[in-house]
Amino acid sequence: MSEEESSHILVNDVWRRYGRGKDTFDAIRGVSFTVRPGELFALLGTNGAGKTSTVELLEGLAAPSRGSVRLFGGLDPVRDRAQIRARTGAMLQEGGFISHLTVRETVDMWAQLTSRPRPVQEALDLVGLAHRADVMVQNLSGGERRRLDLAVATSSSPGLVFLDEPTAGMDAEGRRATWQLIRQLRDQGATILLTTHYLEEAESLADRLAIMHRGRIAASGSVSGIVADHPSTLSFGLPARWSVHDLPVSGTAERHHQRVTVTTEQLQKDAARLLAWAEDHDVTLDRFTARPASLEEAFLRVAGHAGGQGQGEGE
Template sequence: MPEIKESHIYVEGLWRRYGTGAHTFDAVRGITLTVMPGELFALLGTNGAGKTSTMELLEGLARPHKGAIRLFGTLDPLADRPRIRPRTGVMLQEGGFISHLTVKETVDMWADITTRPHSTTQALQTAGLAHRSDVAVKNLSGGEKRRLALATATLSRPDILFLDEPTTGMDAEGRHATWQLIKDLNEQGTTVLLTTHYLEEAESLADHLAIMHRGQIAAAGTVSSIVADHPSTLSFGLTAPHTLRDLPVDGAVQDAKGRVTITTANLQKDAARLLAWAEEHDVALERFTARPASLEEAFITIANRDDQPQETSS
């Protein structure tokens, strides 16, 4: 298929199983996704949804129970590892650094085993760690350790960059600086696949995203296409003598303080009808708001699903 040959990451019918015999658990259950060259793709999901299990398969750290993975069009992460490794960067959830080495010594060590690495100085500057170069890894904060992991993962300016929870433990300033670094790498041509718990991170960075739930992809597409499947909200204050029965839009709910909420699949049409009615009847809709659905609402809706697990792969 042309899509496979043109893609940087292609996954079809992917399963990952833990355990043997009667004691098995399928962490990834038949997922399919495609990431094209130069794309930034975010993988979302609650803890245990299967994000890291998927990433480890793509990185060639484990063998799939079933399904196909191809990187750079035709290469298998395990069988073709010698050809893939020089072109990829990997940032794991845990860096696994030697605690008594300094930051500079750590990057120097990684540079020695990296194909065409940038200078240590440049890597530290890019990651915002130049001022911490002589500090032992054990004395870094959690956010600084994440930036060190990012520095080592991007030493060679990889064609594909895997980032597993890249900003966990960072403060707001560090998180936004890291977002900018990821954006810069992506704009320079690096294909990025990241997992994250931060919905703002996905909204800010991703061209496309997928939301995983119980080992499967529950929704995929652009932020706007995923959000479009969830209702928008109209909200306003309504006072006597007018009641919900007077409103030109169905489905209104009013709380004890008189605040009315309407969920709608057609925000523009229902907002226009409501405002026209208010103008015609000289009604003041106090603190009127019209709000489209958010990625957070879509994510929570999916996360709260109580779907029964599907049958396991043989």
Template sequence: MTVTIQPNVIEVTGLWRRYGPEGPRGFDAVRGIELAVRKGELFALLGTNGAGKTSTVELLEGLARPTKGTIRLFGGLDPVRDRKRVRPRTGVMLQHGGFPTDLTVSETVRMWASCTTAPRPVGEAVSMVGLAGRKDVAVKNLSGGEKRRLDLALATLGRPELLFLDEPTTGMDPEGRHDTWQIIRRLRTEGTTILLTTHYLEEAEQLADQLAVMHAGRIAATGTVDDIVAAHPSTLGFRLPPGLGPDDLPPAADLRAEAGVTADGRVELSTGDLQHTTTEVLTWARGRGVVLHGLDARSASLEEAFLRIAGKETKEPA
């Protein structure tokens, strides 16, 4: 079977973005990152506050020039130098949108369509984001989540090949968030390449083909969700009966060394091989006639991996 490798829509090499002058009065928000996003892929960019996500995305969108490094879109176009060729092929949903507040939803979309090459029909754009029932409502009377939906309608108005979504579901209730996920999935199915930033880790887990975790201007980890989670230990937790402690666990697989006790007396084992560790503990418990209360075996989550990455990187020198 022949496997087709999709070309990269985004290629980033040695990218830096500095605010202010050289020396201690300046600040490097993006510090030499490498990035590649394939055609038709949804790539999520995660990070703590101030990690450099928005600064990176603004460079990719062509809103600023890099201090150092290169960005190539669609196989070789520079987002600043080749803006006239890049802009009709991209859609941008900024973290904070701005609309004339006295216009209605339909009027806003119609105004934006007048500046867009081959836009979707206004009714289609409004319906796609679930605002058909609010089309005659003034923007100033929309909720925060509804304004984000309107942002998405405008970002996808020109049927972009490449779509930038910066915190697209901020301010939405759970139903609105899930509805927006469905829209994003449909756009990806139709072939749109999407770069997404989000603080909602569940959003990245649900949507991303690949993701990168940024911290202090650098990429600390990259890969699929499974790749990133697999690089962090799983946890086996339980309570031992009175009179027994971690020192009574079997020495096999260094279980004692990996054991910790929480404030409420629960034993937690950190392990890179959950199946083997669980088997060792259960075999020991059966042989000793020990009942393990509250037994819980689980792989690391993306949230745990994210927090470990952020904590580890924070302790390292910049």
């Protein structure tokens, strides 16, 4: 079975150009990635990285200027849109609901436009809005509107779901509840493409992810694989009589006033060496902290450099 046949999303060397003649801009420049059936794939990016332009191509709202996009083993999002629509759900950043309808009326209206919709009450229960069923949309909070967006996006139990900033505007409790719902959708077999600005969200939910920067993919793979490419840090206060050159570490040590930061690829070993050295020399390492590499650090490093098409594991 080919890669195209075994994937729910296959993006191959896609470009998207805006404008004509000399006034052109390439928002996407040679992007490629694959999302397998039942996988949750997160698409992250710096501001203006090209995430929205990429998702619009996947949703069939535009055709790529170059390259190809295929869904469900070979369907074109533009040419085969009629076949694809019944099998996909999309949660956009703005739902565009009619403000004077109630929550129940909104979901019911959407259900009448959807093939094989789940019962309205079930859709409301699923997103935790059953107690707000008779409230008009205009009276919902921002987080509740996002839950309503999710209810209509998943009303047909789609096999492929696009979630664009699904927890924007939610409080911490609502965000965690939505994460649980997204996990439930994936466990039920849905393939999910998620865009988010919350790195903790991507780290918690994604099977794999890609980080976009300046229209290209700068890093891709599993969270652990991407994080493993970045160093960890040790931080502590060091008395003035000691120099960073006295420290038994393999990483790079820098001093700012009385505080030292060690950047290391061997967090456990360097931490053990430092603590043993401090014990032997009767040195107090004030507020000693060990911080493993994180997705946030990987993202910030990408944001600080020009991104290239880096293919990580599984790409």
